[in-house]
Amino acid sequence: MASLLVVGADHLGNITDKLANSGFREIIHLNGRKVNMVKRDIPEHVAAVLVMIDYINHNLAKKVKEKAKSKDKPIYFVKRSWSSIYAVLEQLEKHA
Numbered sequence: 001m002a003s004l005l006v007v008g009a010d011h012l013g014n015i016t017d018k019l020a021n022s023g024f025r026e027i028i029h030l031n032g033r034k035v036n037m038v039k040r041d042i043p044e045h046v047a048a049v050l051v052m053i054d055y056i057n058h059n060l061a062k063k064v065k066e067k068a069k070s071k072d073k074p075i076y077f078v079k080r081s082w083s084s085i086y087a088v089l090e091q092l093e094k095h096a
Contacts, residue, residue, distance in 0.1 A: 003045050007064050008032040008052030009080050018082055022089055032056040042067050048092060049075040050085065 003026035004019060006012060010031050019027050030040060032055060042049060042064075049068045051061055061077075068075035076091070078084040 002047035003028060005042060005046045005049045006052065007049065008056035015082065015085065032060050042071055042073055046073060049073055050088065051075065051077045052080045053077050054080050
């Protein structure tokens, strides 16, 4: 698989390793706490965007959604739990 942008959560912990083991060669993480994160853009090579809903402010979630839509990138809103993330990964595999 390609690259994945994860927005939200201060630290991903073992989620990064699990994503890598699921086939993602690059995981880009933006913690979502700083206001200037709103100004960041989604890299062109990113295949999908994961937004950790329990660790992101509302304004940033809205901006990320708008940017993903404008670049035609799939965006998924998940909780910071592997079961929630894994359910999304299964959807990605079906659409790949």
